[in-house]
Amino acid sequence: MEKIVVDNVELALAHPVATTVEWIGQSEPLRQLLACWITVDERDLPLTPRIIGYPGIGKTTLAIAAARARGQDVYIMQCTADTRPEDLLVTPVLSEQGKISYHASPLLTAAVRGAVAILDEGNRMAEKSWASLAGLFDNRRMAESVVAGITVCAHPDFRAAITMNEDSSTFEIPDYIMSRLQPGIKIPFPEREDEMKILSYSLPFSSGEILDMCVDYLQKAHGLDLSFSVRDGINIIRYALKLKESDKGADTKELFNRAVSQILGEDALDIDKLAQTRKKQGGNIPSMNLGDFFFSDDEDLNPDAESDPDKRWG
Ligand SMILES: Nc1ncnc2c1ncn2[C@@H]1O[C@H](COP(=O)(O)OP(=O)(O)OP(=O)(O)O)[C@@H](O)[C@H]1O
Ligand SMILES: [Mg+2]
Structure with a gap:
């Protein structure tokens, strides 16, 4: 040392x-x-x-x-x-x-x-x-x-x-x-071409078919502002490849969906519906301050209140 x-x-x-x-x-x-x-x-x-x-x-x-x-x-x-x-x-x-x-x-x-x-x-x-x-x-x-x-x-x-x-x-x-x-x-979500390059670089042993499925899936999720990341993609591909290795005859799309559902949750299989539900719930839920438990957002007494809600959660 x-x-x-x-x-x-x-x-x-x-x-x-x-x-x-x-x-x-x-x-x-x-x-x-x-x-x-x-x-x-x-x-x-x-x-x-x-x-x-x-x-x-x-x-x-x-x-x-x-x-x-x-x-x-x-x-x-x-x-x-x-x-x-x-x-x-x-x-x-x-x-x-x-x-x-x-x-x-x-x-x-x-x-x-x-x-x-x-x-x-x-x-x-x-x-x-x-x-x-x-x-x-x-x-x-x-x-x-x-x-x-x-x-x-x-x-x-x-x-x-x-x-x-x-x-x-x-x-x-x-x-x-x-x-x-x-x-x-x-750091924004990567564009399609970059995302494909990142995943292929991280998993050079993956089949092109699974890489394509994953990039399609992630790009759609990014478009809907769901917080699924490159790391999620890497985990999904890794798991799908392992499932395929253990059951070579199985349908690749089915295995991919199984990996998505076990890694991101069953809701993630229908991302349009998931995005709508998240939107209704107010998107990505921000952190709370002590004041938020005692006062409403717009109350003057709330020490954590900001007049501009975007600024507040930004
Ligand atoms: N542009 C990129 N080039 C190379 N690898 C990338 C790129 N973007 C994401 N990755 C890959 O995504 C994965 C997650 O990256 P990393 O661990 O840096 O994320 P993070 O934002 O720090 O995550 P956390 O918030 O959990 O700490 C890694 O495997 C990394 O190699
Ligand atoms: Mg990190």
């Missing part, structure tokens, strides 16, 4: 991810992310964007691919509701001899080594944890670990991005943090 000394404290560093990925098609979000990380002058600073999109649409893959395109190591910090401020920076570990050693998080390691940090699923993390990162993501570019009693200045090559899901199982990130995580880069 690589170690460095900061303010006389020895820090054990985290390991970068080994994955190599290829980003296929969809050049616009990749261009935007790489643009955020450019500095146009020596007085300029990189931006730390939020990569936004439905689960399984390619957010983490995009961030890794962008880091690789810059030739930098990548460190992934998986954020959860239980992530504590010290998990993000330095964690004390008790050794067998009763000595305390200090372990730098993947994020802090990236900052020290001038690598790329991905804060994965950042919107699952509570405000208290975000607060410890304010200085790292503004023009100070430094982080203070209370646990180790050290201050770490980020390397000039340090870059970061936050991935965020568009689902309801999330915390609201406070405005002062959001203002440091700009801009938002949205």
Whole structure:
């Protein structure tokens, strides 16, 4: 394990991810992310964007691919509701001899080594944890670990991005943090040609017939704004191929439908009907704030109310 000394404290560093990925098609979000990380002058600073999109649409893959395109190591910090401020920076570990050693998080390691940090699923993390990162993501570019009693200045090559899901199982990130995580880069559903390329690249052993069925299915779902993703497509194809291998004589379309129904649910077999039902239920249900349990949306007293409903859920 690589170690460095900061303010006389020895820090054990985290390991970068080994994955190599290829980003296929969809050049616009990749261009935007790489643009955020450019500095146009020596007085300029990189931006730390939020990569936004439905689960399984390619957010983490995009961030890794962008880091690789810059030739930098990548460190992934998986954020959860239980992530504590010290998990993000330095964690004390008790050794067998009763000595305390200090372990730098993947994020802090990236900052020290001038690598790329991905804060994965950042919107699952509570405000208290975000607060410890304010200085790292503004023009100070430094982080203070209370646990180790050290201050770490980020390397000039340090870059970061936050991935965020568009689902309801999330915390609201406070405005002062959001203002440091700009801009938002949205990953749209892929166009037909790109989706076919992504699926063929991910599953080069699949038959053309099943790939076609899956792309037709996903494109129709995207058109109806159903949140089925590339990852869902990969899972459906994988399962359909396995079913076919175990029952070679079976009808491919039937096996494909079985895979859809077991992976996305029986409702997903009739996507027109499913889209209508979802629409009636109000589409993708947004996250709730505490105020929503006590006040109606338009009530002046509601601290979370926004006059523009689009802005509110945006
Ligand atoms: N443009 C693309 N190029 C290459 N692979 C892609 C692309 N878009 C999606 N994928 C594939 O889609 C799958 C899901 O991607 P990924 O895990 O990055 O999604 P995610 O948005 O981070 O999901 P989650 O919200 O669950 O974290 C991966 O297998 C990835 O390779
Ligand atoms: Mg991800």
